[in-house]
Amino acid sequence: MPDARRGRWAVAAMFFANGFLTGSWAPQIPVLLTRLEIGRFTLGLLILLFGLGAIAAMVWCGHLIARHGSRAVVRWFSLCAGFGLLLVALAPSVAMAAPAMILFGGVIGGMDVAMNANAVAVERKLGRAIMSSSHGFWSLGGFVGGSLGGFAIQHYGHLAHAAVAGVLALVVVLPAMRHLVGEDKPVTQSHARFTLPRTAAIYLIGIMALFSMIPEGAVLDWSALYLRQELGTDLATAGFAFAAFSGVMALMRFFGDRVRNRFGAVKTLRISALLAASGMLVAGLSPDPWLAIGAFAFCGLGTANMVPIAFSAAGNQSGLSSGAGLSVVSTMGYCGILVAPSGIGFLAEHTGFGPVFVILSGLLVVVFLMAGLAHRADFVSTR
Structure with a gap:
């Protein structure tokens, strides 16, 4: 220990x-x-x-x-x-x-x-x-x-x-x-070839990670512009949108493990997804910039634990090494931050950012419906 x-x-x-x-x-x-x-x-x-x-x-x-x-x-x-x-x-x-x-x-x-x-x-x-x-x-x-x-x-x-x-x-x-721990299971032979996992569940968890990280990328890249252009606030106030989102998310992550240990991964993920979806929905429908900032902060409260739970579920899949599972889920998830925001910007040119944030709240509802797949995050301890 x-x-x-x-x-x-x-x-x-x-x-x-x-x-x-x-x-x-x-x-x-x-x-x-x-x-x-x-x-x-x-x-x-x-x-x-x-x-x-x-x-x-x-x-x-x-x-x-x-x-x-x-x-x-x-x-x-x-x-x-x-x-x-x-x-x-x-x-x-x-x-x-x-x-x-x-x-x-x-x-x-x-x-x-x-x-x-x-x-x-x-x-x-x-x-x-x-x-x-x-x-x-x-x-x-x-x-x-x-x-x-x-x-x-x-x-x-x-x-x-x-x-x-x-x-x-x-x-x-x-x-x-020098203090990093290693896995208990032996690694594969050095001549093993690179292959993608064939377990369908890992790709479904990857979709959960993707749908969790697309809203995060959207808030990162477009929330300030949304408050500036569509809600008519000044530049200084517009910067509070992502600051509130990321600050609350970072703070909640330090308490997230206690919540997950208390209620389990599936229940925590479901509650988190509903909180995040509610915050994103209110932000997209808000007529007031400060209400939108508060809604983005509420979204960060829910988003905080979603990706960590998805990653834990990926690393604990039976019959699959933690590295293989995490490589798939990380790749799919980070596309939500690295690739999806450009498509969001293109869509917002035609619809505005408000409807886009409402649509993104629907993705978080999908995560709520898929939360049962995260049961592997409640791992079997080797302690």
Whole structure:
């Protein structure tokens, strides 16, 4: 048990470092635009390459975890992730920035799958849920990286910021590496070939993760524009929409494990989906910007535990390694943040954002109806 407890904080450090690097990337985006003298379209393509690199690594990472175990894989990717942002900051041209973005997205995405698989192993050893609070540490890391990044770039330059961010991430992960726990089951033989799982349930859980993360991506990319253009608020007030959503979501994730341990994964997911759907519906129908901000915060309260529960269910499927299950569900889920927002923007040009948010509340109702598939998240403890 002492080893398992140390492993719990070690994997929390990995989540924090991953979120910190992702948050540190956000203030680098405007610098990249001006430094390379490119337009928004080209910048959008570079950001898309980041997403494609992440998704490609997520698909392949399950195979690596099955062969080597999550502990080894999260170590490899966390070491590489420390240098990813610096590669992008050093790129002198679009031709060099493109592969750097793919690599940066790949190490962040691969580390994401591996650390979630390792969190599943810790849950089994501890005999209780830790996934929601682990994602809370990711949100906390993103907040720290994003809030400090702009100040650091303004006063010390983008290269110094990228280098220091990488060093700080390594300072967090290097001491934690030795305390990571491993899976009890032996890994597959090294000559095993890459294959996708044939279990239908894992793809249905992936749909739940996708429908949970599409609203999150929509609030991230479009909530401020919705309040600004359709509800007529000022720019400062519009920024509170995502701040309220993400702040409440991060806070709730630190309490989510207690809720899940008390009520079980299925019941928690059902209640969470209803809360999130209600908040999204009110936000889409709201005539007042502050009511919409409160509704987005209420949506974040429900969204907080949905993805962690889906990931725990994916990592505990019988007859399937945690890495293989999480690679599928992570890939499908993160498409909701990396790919879906562009389609939402296209649809909103014709309908407005209000009807779009109402439609997204329907996706959350679907998650409520599918919540029974999350029963595997109530894992069998190896304690």
